[in-house]
Amino acid sequence: MDKQMRSRLEALLETVQKPSRYTGGEVNEIKKDWAGRTSFCFAFPDTYEVAMSHLGLKVLYESINAQDDLLCERVMMPWVDMMAGLMEQGIPLYSLESRKALSDFDMVGFTLQYEMSYTNILKMMELGGIALNNKDRDEGAPFVVAGGPCAFNPEPLSPFIDAFLLGDGENATNEMLRVIAAGRKAGKKRADILRDLAQVEGVYLPDLYEAAYHEDGRLAAFRPLDQTAPLPITKRIERNLDEAPFPTSIPVPYTQAVHDRIVLEIMRGCTRGCRFCQAGMLYRPVRERSPEQLFALAEQLVAATGYEEMSLSSLSTGDYSQLLELIRGLNQRFADQRVSLSLPSLRIDNQLQEALGETAEVKKSGLTLAPEAGTQRLRDVINKGVTEEDLLRTVSEAFASGWSSVKLYFMIGLPYETDEDLLGIADLARKVVAAYYAVPKGQRARGLKVVVSASTFVPKPMTPFQWAAQDTLEEIRRKQSLLRSALNIKGVTFNWHDPETSFLEACFARGDRRLARVLYRAYELGCLLDGWNEHFKFDAWMQAFADTGMDPAFYANRERAREELMPWDLADIGVSKNYLWRENERARKAEVTPDCRHGCEGCGLTRFEGVCT
Amino acid sequence: MKMLVVFEKMGAHRFLGHLDLQRAMQRALRRSGLPVTYSQGFNPHLQLSFAAPLSVGIQGEREIMEVPLSRQISEADFLSKLNKTLPQNMKAKAAVLLEDKLAPAMARMGAATYVLRPDAHFEQLAAAVPGFLLQERIPFMKRGKAGMREEDLRPLIYNLMVKDDTLVTVLATSSKGTARADQLFLSLCAFAGIQQPRCLITRTALLDERFAPLEGA
Known part of the structure; x- marks a missing residue:
């Protein structure tokens, strides 16, 4: 961020609610020099107060930063006032530590804690200068990855994410970063680095697979397009927790986190x-x-x-x-x-x-x-x-x-x-x-x-x-x-x-990759921060289903037969x-x-x- | 005994609300292992009082808090231990041991000094100062318990002058009446007939009723 942009940001921070959501600088924040290091941005698709309550963020933040060749910074979903301000001022969504745009990182990782945060991911990518569609990302663009509980059925997000990690992330994240570092160092093409990523245990690359459907909408087949692509994808397991990294010093937020302890x-x-x-x-x-x-x-x-x-x-x-x-x-x-x-x-x-x-x-x-x-x-x-x-x-x-x-x-x-x-x-x-x-x-x-x-x-x-x-x-x-x-x-x-949120969760929790169209449409219609009652727009979501010709009841209210092929059968948990x-x-x-x-x-x-x- | 601590809240720390600041200080004191006292009850918390809360967006160069001690400790020792655990850019500048019987800092407050650094229109603002001060009344709207009510700012302004490219003011800050520096700036801009520019405000000193620094007690 150049000097001029920094000063526009300062001015913007004076006008938004709870500016300390966007300033970093907490006790125990870790700032590392970028030179010669592979950079990771842990992206939490909800507000700072929610993000800073999340243990996984703190685990990865400390364990990645403990590696000399890697660095980890944080970014969260800005609140509506900050979102509007960033767009108006032409300031890209930036990491708290070094205030770099998301597009400057080698790898950006979203955590998928609940389905209703999916459109926030799209917004954060847009604000951070990352192409939403993984096919539109150029050679220098960050690798966009996602993990967490909802990554076990990643299909509705498949066009937007380069690679999903299924299972425990403590060591797998480092491995993924090093695959990217090695690939970039060897001058490999993005497509080849992605193929290398697919070889990391627990990693799923949606673009290496295709899905076919029955006329009634049920999934008919799911197969790899590439011989090297594993199926099913076996989840990562940390076998011994005493040996897995756990933070000993975590950033202490100034503004009160939801779970501030x-x-x-x-x-x-x-x-x-x-x-x-x-x-x-x-x-x-x-x-x-x-x-x-x-x-x-x-x-x-x-x-x-x-x-x-x-x-x-x-x-x-x-x-x-x-x-x-x-x-x-x-x-x-x-x-x-x-x-x-x-x-x-x-x-x-x-x-x-x-x-x-x-x-x-x-x-x-x-x-x-x-x-x-x-x-x-x-x-x-x-x-x-x-x-x-x-x-x-x-x-x-x-x-x-x-x-x-x-x-x-x-x-x-x-x-x-x-x-x-x-x-x-x-x-x-x-x-x-x-x-x-x-x-x-x-x-x-x-x-x-x-x-x-x-x-x-x-x-x-x-x-x-x-x-x-x-x-x-x-x-x-x-x-x-x-x-x-x-x-x-x-x-x-x-x-x-109100049951509407649960209804949408039921759609996306068991959704297939066709639901990505609904997500994208909902995002276009302004569905954001849906986890917050005051921003939840059920009608717009229904509109998004209608506009894309998808039926939410097919996903939420339909009983499946025993033998039905499920979109998430790709994962072996x-x-x-x-x-x-x-x-x-x-x-x-x-x-x-x-x-x-x-x-x-x-x-x-x-x-x-x-x-x- | 209690310890009066002078600290700064500059730069990005101006964005911390008073509750955020309280929490940050409590946690810094807990990390320091200094001999502080805790309240009784099921939710024991560290006892801590601030001389005068600072509005979000305003920096403080010499803010003041008081910490009751559970045992004697030297001022120098206290200062160095606290500085080891304070967030970066939140330096403690002085520590003064005080008798418990001395009235709390909050009760001894009389006024505060502020430096205002506007981004634009400085000439017009500076030129408007004499006329602004000559007004008999400077009414402004204040949000009270019973909704908005009109108040007079003029008697709460003890001093306002131009110094280099800044405005320096001394404003009443006590239980009898408090003027906010951002309100003063708003009123001055209105008087000068200009649209309010951005303005960095810094509180530079907390004073008692005789305009002596509070920490000099």
Whole structure:
């Protein structure tokens, strides 16, 4: 950025909301000299506050910057005022560290955390001076890559992204950068470097494959155009978390991030096998970090950041094999420094009471539980191995030891759900309220607050429900209103969301490459920042489907046959399609599959030698 | 005892809101391991008070905060430890040990000095200063608890003069009345009949009621 542009940027920053979203300069920011280094820009397609809550960004930021030959900078989606200002002033979207345009980087990597951020990616490329279509990128253009959970069905983004990474990115990102560095050094053509990238384990290059369709719209065939292109693409797995990089010093935002605290990833993967849960399938096998390593990481992070809060992250913290030892050790080390520990997504069975007692010494935060469904039958359908008894015992104990605020998360629109299951939610809420009043008045904390949240179920690829139809918008609205009247209970607040976002998520989560046209059209129609209610334009999205002749219901509301070829069958996540179907059948019969730590359920991961024990 | 700290908030740090600044300072103090005190309760936080919040967009050369101490420490020691953990470009310039019984810095505030550096129209602005100050009243609209109301800026301007290519002003800053430097600039531009140019504003000193620097107590 030249001097003149810098001064225009300064002037612009004076006029926008929260300018510190765009200035960088945080404590622990890393600025490296560009000379002789391969440059990577980690691009987060949502605002700074969301991005800086994301652990993956911090992991890659530190681990890439630790490599002498590489450098990593950050860029996020600007808010509408900054977006307009950048365009008006002719300033390209720039990285926070060195204020270079996205087009100056060797590789730009978007993280795909949720479907509704896809149009932001297009906008960021446009603002950053990168051609949207991968075929239009010239020799010097950055290689645009994408990873994260949604990269496991990358097809709707296929024309825009050069290469997707499926699976753990800690080491794969470095490998990709080095392939690009080597290729450029050898004077290779872009097309040849791309072919080299396709040889990195876990990398998918959409342009090396073609798809054919049946007349009714179903996928008929998917094949490589090039003999060297692998199919399926096997996901990357970091086998040992203690050996995988983890940050010890993270940038501390000035403006408050959504999750503004130290996050310790204690475990990756989950063996519970909840049938709706995509992360539970994608991130197998279970891998734990050792308490010793976590203590060391936590101490370095507290010293480096000055954060006052720390949370433990995993898909199922209660299943961490040495949870009590971990919590006790962290409390011991940090109580004097007033660092409080929060435990999100705790499952409501094992060891909870003891764990609760430990955290309460430092801080009393709200208790969040996720029964997901209102009746035992439906919890068996989704294989959420939690009983009403477990749940009520947990809340009773929490109320008795001073909690008064409980959040309960449910889903509506689950496969095989009936109205009786919905009314079961109200029933459960009533029992939670009764559990509070069962604690004698002097003993319980005042101000009972039970929040019941019901989100709309989105069938996700690579889960046992990948064949299922999502309820139509009308049906979801009917169910919401049924619940609304049933949950008119004193002390209980009911939260729900408009189902339109979930409907679009269902389209793109299970979309094929033809949906790229819809994405592009929606982007042209101004659909941006759709994760933010005030910017979500459902009508424009419907217009985009209509303009491109695509039917959203085909993707969201259609039940698939067992043998249908799925767009995401290109990926091998380790869990086999046969296993997923078997689980789907068991769901139909409301049969539970036990946690596979107690005996292998044959999901398919044992095919990989030494990965799953 | 408590420690009064003089620090700067220059350059890009002018974009930090007051809450952002508070958090940044709290975290710097936590990283430093200095003997600070924490509030009681379930959400213990570090006790820290600022003499006068600074509006977003304005730089501060000698901003002031006070930190209650849990044990004695020398001024020099405090200063060097804090400077090791402050964000870059947010330097602590002085530390002064004070008795707890001395009124908080916020309560001792009387005025603040600002330097205004406009991008354009400087000649016209400079020429307008004498006439501007001769006005008996300089009404402006202020957002209060009960909506917008009219207030008079004139008695809150203790001094305004031209110095080289800048305007230097001393404005009332206390519980009895506070004038904002950006408001002064807006009113001056209106008086001079020009469209408001960009203007870099720097607060250069915090003063007590007798116009002595607050840190000299």
